[in-house]
Amino acid sequence: MRNHDRPLAGSCHALSCRLRSGQQLSGHREGQVTATVHVAVLDPLPVFRHGVAASLSCLGYLVEEPANAEVWLRERPGGIVLLTLCCTEDLDRLTALCRLRPRPLVVAVLSADDASLGMRAMQAGARSVVAREVTVSALQRAVSATLDGEAVMPTEVADLLVTDRGGRAPRGSVPSAEQIAWLRRLSDGWTVTRLALDAGYSERAMYRLLRALYQRIGVSTRLEAIVLAHDKGWFEN
Template sequence: MVVRVAVVDPLPVFQQGVSGILAGAGYVVEMPVDVVAWVRRAKVSIVLLTLLSEEDWDVLDRLCGTLGSQVVIAVLEGDPAASGARAVRLGARSVLPRSTTVDALRQTVEATIGGQAVMPAAVAAVLAAGSHTDTQSPLSAEQLSWLRDLARGTTVARLASRAGYSERAMFRLLRALYQQMGVNGRLQAVIRAQELHWL
């Protein structure tokens, strides 16, 4: 039985590099533009899905929830603990940091195809601890304070004034915070922080 592997990442060089590594290991690898449509056609498949934006999380949800039990390896940037646990809860079978080694990539794909779940120990610890560990935020105290103020309806101008930044600088800092949280804006950031019991 041939297992087809899809590699989905916004960075073409990364996507081609991973594809080359897996093709060299004997896998049939593709880089579909529409991975959901690809999964519908490729019955025996595995997807390496990089999760950087909220749209990527929506794709993961569709792959694992709507389409049934697809085998997905979530590829994450930075510290994968909380976001890795989120990916597993949505249905990803394995989790890899985007900075993984070639050997770890091959071993994870092989083990995942074999029915095992592979993830960093930090992800397993978050999952094992349940909501208790989820309350530990990777954000700074200042960032959490900004989120609390935003949740109360504070304007960015007022937040900037309180924090001692210009309004323009505050917008830049909030944009970086939203990116760090993997969300697209204020509302999503507040909702995510509440879901994770950070507020």
């Protein structure tokens, strides 16, 4: 496994020593030198914070672990905050940060597989959402994209934002042709493992996509989704 494909918690290495030494690093893109980009990591686990520091410092970002994020943002305009959401209090903390002016760059890091929490983070003002178990390369892309003015989020979070609902989408929401095909195959007795292989996703990602689909059409289980699809005539198209 390549180093950049490893989870962040396992990516701590010698790069973190550059941060402890206080060395100033300049953010950069290929062929271009830019001003230093400061990154704050707010997470309860030191191993995760050190993994983030190691993976982002090699891109030229100066990664810090401030005790007070609001003070840190005032002292470092243009900085970006990675804030892990473990509970509703963390969401309140994110909301308070996003109310600062100028509005800061905040990336919400989901510690649990909870698309609705990710959606609420985006609605509260987060610029992007990533999962805590994301790989090093995925985190690097997310931070770079956020700095470039783009929003990055899991598919299931985007689906919930489209419905503009905090809970389930209203019954009658029609899934995409691909999603209907997934339900048809599940109705035919396919396992999620087989479906994931056919669709080109990992099994874990497939489970997430199906949960997001169930939320979108207003059901809780696979059986309810299949029954609803039959009732709506989606398999007849």
